[in-house]
Amino acid sequence: MNKEKVKVFSQKYGIVIMLIVLLVAAAVLQPLFLQPRNITNVLRQVTINGIIAVGMTFVIVSGHIDLSVGTIFCFCGMSIMFVMPYIGWIPAIAVGLALGAVIGIVNGYMIYRGMPAFIMTLAMSIILSGLANMVSNGTPIQSVSKAYNAIGQSYFLGVPIQVYVYLIIVAIAFFVCLRTKFGRSIYAVGGNKEVARLSGINVRKIIISVYVISGVLAAVAAVVGTARLGSCEPSLGSDYHSDAIAATVIGGTAMSGGYGNQLMTLVGVLLLGVLNNILNLLGVSPYWQYIFKGGIIILAVASDVFRRVKVAK
Secondary structure, three states, X not given: OOHHHHHHHHHXXXXXXXXXXXXXXXXXXXXXXXXXXXXXXHHHHHHHHHHHHHHHHHHHHOOOOOOOHHHHHHHHHXXXXXXXXXXXXXXXXXXXXXXXXXXXXXXXXXXXXXXXXXXXXXXXXXXXXXXXXXXXXXXXXXXXXXXXXXXXXXXXXXXXXXXXXXXXXXXXXXXXXXXXXXXHHHHHHHXXXXXXXXXXXXXXXXXXXXXXXXXXXXXXXXXXXXXXXXEEOOOOOOOHHHHHHHHHHHOOOOOOOOOOOHHHHXXXXXXXXXXXXXXXXXXXXXXXXXXXXXXXXXXXXXXXXXHHHHHHO
């Protein structure tokens, strides 16, 4: 393998190599890491961020950003808890998913009409935070259904049900991105919106659709997360957008749009999950964990930017 092939391989699969190195280091530094109970705990912890990151990948590939996913998670989870005693747990889930879709439609439409994605989704995040507190009166709301709680607390073959849910979502998203006209259109819009429009792609439909996907998946994550806890509180998930963006960018998705891979986002999710877990096992301060996470994001984005600048030259 010549130097150029090595370079291409490292650029394409560098994140996978980083994950493998981190896994080996974690096993050496803390033998408890390999305990089945800890591995299960890591898998369960990454699913919520993973589900949200799938939607975030769609959005970023299209050339946009969504800062509202954390509060969509919270608002939809709070709404599910609020209506569940009156309509039952299955209709309550439907309400939560519908709210996620409606929020996505509003975000997508306003952004298509010219509102900067950063401003629109930030404003939506603030609005939803206020609504979540209004719904709950600023206090946690408990789940009243054991069947609902089982979604986040049950196991199959020793693996949490929510892990299967996440992997199914990743598989569907991977297929949609690479094997469907809709998926190819997302990449086209992210690469060059005007060229995509001139080639006959309905740009408005694509932009609204990716935000609907992001909103619905944030609501799905809310179902999994609140079912696991058996409750929801107004501040739950408020910073989940940063974790989702981190996993997506670390997975190699270009912030400028037009490039990304759902499987690599999965690797990014796992890398963050393993990093958080080993730092917890080693007793590292949570404040340092934020610093490490921020540093990884800077390195991932800088690597992408420098590579693109070099290519342009």
